[in-house]
Amino acid sequence: xxxxxxxxxxxxxxxxxxxxxxxxxxxxxxxxxxxxxxxxxxxxxxxxxxxxxxxxxxxxxxxxxxxxxxxxxxxxxxxxxxxxxxxxxxxxxxxxxxxxxxxxxxxxxxxxxxxxxxxxxxxxxxxxxxxxxxxxxxxxxxxxxxxxxxxxxxxxxxxxxxxxxxxxxxxxxxxxxxxxxxxxxxxxxxxxxxxxxxxxxxxxxxxxxxxxxxxxxxxxxxxxxxxxxxx
Numbered sequence: 001x002x003x004x005x006x007x008x009x010x011x012x013x014x015x016x017x018x019x020x021x022x023x024x025x026x027x028x029x030x031x032x033x034x035x036x037x038x039x040x041x042x043x044x045x046x047x048x049x050x051x052x053x054x055x056x057x058x059x060x061x062x063x064x065x066x067x068x069x070x071x072x073x074x075x076x077x078x079x080x081x082x083x084x085x086x087x088x089x090x091x092x093x094x095x096x097x098x099x100x101x102x103x104x105x106x107x108x109x110x111x112x113x114x115x116x117x118x119x120x121x122x123x124x125x126x127x128x129x130x131x132x133x134x135x136x137x138x139x140x141x142x143x144x145x146x147x148x149x150x151x152x153x154x155x156x157x158x159x160x161x162x163x164x165x166x167x168x169x170x171x172x173x174x175x176x177x178x179x180x181x182x183x184x185x186x187x188x189x190x191x192x193x194x195x196x197x198x199x200x201x202x203x204x205x206x207x208x209x210x211x212x213x214x215x216x217x218x219x220x221x222x223x224x225x226x227x228x229x230x231x
Contacts, residue, residue: 003116003117003229004117004205004227004228004229005037005038005115005116005117005120005227005228005229006034006035006036006037006038006225006226006227007036007037007038007039007040007122007154007156007196007225007226007227007228008031008034008036008038008039008040008156008210008223008224008225008226009039009040009041009042009124009156009157009158009194009195009196009223009224009225010030010031010034010039010040010041010042010194010219010221010223010224011041011042011043011126011158011193011194011219011220011221012027012041012042012043012044012054012055012219013043013219013220013221014043014044014045014046014054015027015054015055015218015219016054016219017214017217017218017219018186018187018216018217018218018219018220019217022054023218024054024055024056024059025059026214026217026218027055027218027219028055028059028060028063029214029218030210030214030215030218030219030223031063031065031085031223032063033210033212033215034210034223034225036087036225037086037087037089037090037115038084038085038086038087038090038113038122039065039084039085039086039223040082040083040084040122040124040156040157041055041077041078041082041083041084041085041124042081042082042124042125042126042157042158043081043126044077044078044081044082044083045076045077045078045081051076051081052075052076053075053076053077053078054077055077055083057075057077060077060085064087064088065085065086065087066085066086066087067083067084067085068083068084068085068086068092068095068109068111069095070082070083070095070096070097070109071097078109079097079107079108079109080105080106080107080108080126081126082107082108082109082124082125082126082157083109083124084109084111084122084124086113089115089116090113090114090115091113091114091115092111092112092113093112093113093114094110094111094112095109095110095111095112096109096110096111097109097110098110098123098140098141098144100125100136100137100140100141101133101136101137101140102128102130102133102136102137103128103130103133104128104129104133106126106127106128106133106137108123108124108125108137108141109123109124110122110123110124110144112151117152117228117229117230118152118230119151119152120151120152120153120154121148121151121152121153121154122153122154122155122156123141123153123154123155123156123157124155124156124157125137125141125155125156125157125158125159126157126158126160127157127158127159127160127161128160129160131161131167134159134160134161134168134171135168135170135171136171138155138168138171138172139171141155142171142172142173142174142175152198152199152201152202152230153175153198153199153202154196154197154198154199154202154228155172155175155196155197155198156195156196157194158193158194158221159193159194159195160193161192161193162191162193165177165179165192165195165197168197172197174199174200175197175198175199176197176198176200177195177196177197177198178195178196178197178198178204178207178226179192179195179207180192180194180195180196180207180208180209180224180225180226181207181208181209181224182209183209183221183222183223183224184220184221184222185220185221186215186216186217186218186219186220186221186222187216187217189209189222193221194221194222194223194224195224196224196226198228200231201230201231202228202229202230202231203228203229203230203231204226204227204228205227205228205229206226206227207224207225207226207227208224208225208226209222209223209224209225210222210223210224210225
């Protein structure tokens with residue numbers, strides 16, 4: 001039985017690289033190189049309605065991934081730009097989406113799985129640019145968690161927090177942050193915007209930032225990854 005699960009988070013910037021070219025094939029190359037079981041994505045759809053997918057559905061399937069459904073409209077891949085891709089071996093049991101408070105329209109996605117390390121709940125986020133609203137959004141998520149059955153849980157995504165994650169502790173009781181490293185801006189990272197918060201029944205074996213080519217040119221964010229095992 002596998003004793004760890006590799007999960008990654010990646011802000012695609014709508015598949016537009018630092019060269020200002022939209023290259024979904026390049027984004028897919030980076031995703032494949034992560035060697036993850038599950039990848040949480042942000043900015044996966046184009047900005048204007050009907051918000052078509054920037055990362056085409058057929059490209060995802062050709063590369064052996066499954067995009068989880070979150071009831072998105074039209075050809076969108078995600079909910080408020082958030083999406084999840086999984087490999088074989090993860091059995092999705094439930095998916096839902098959460099509206100989040102804030103000045104800008106924001107939402108989160110939630111999926112529960114049976115995995116090789118046991119039951120697991122994953123929440124994908126792209127939090128607001130203003131800390132006050134980031135805290136409000138995380139508090140809305142933790143309130144939702146209290147309404148749900150206890151389960152090993154992690155939040156993955158772009159937290160948009162430039163300072164230490166301790167600034168978010170008050171809004172994430174019972175959760176600890178991993179420290180994969182600096183992920184933004186991709187050519188010369190100085191901020192750890194992309195990360196994971198996890199419940200105490202999960203342990204981080206190792207984590208890091210994926211820097212192999214073409215990651216530094218495929219988006220303005222580098223992907224973050226972490227390997228989890230039961231605590």
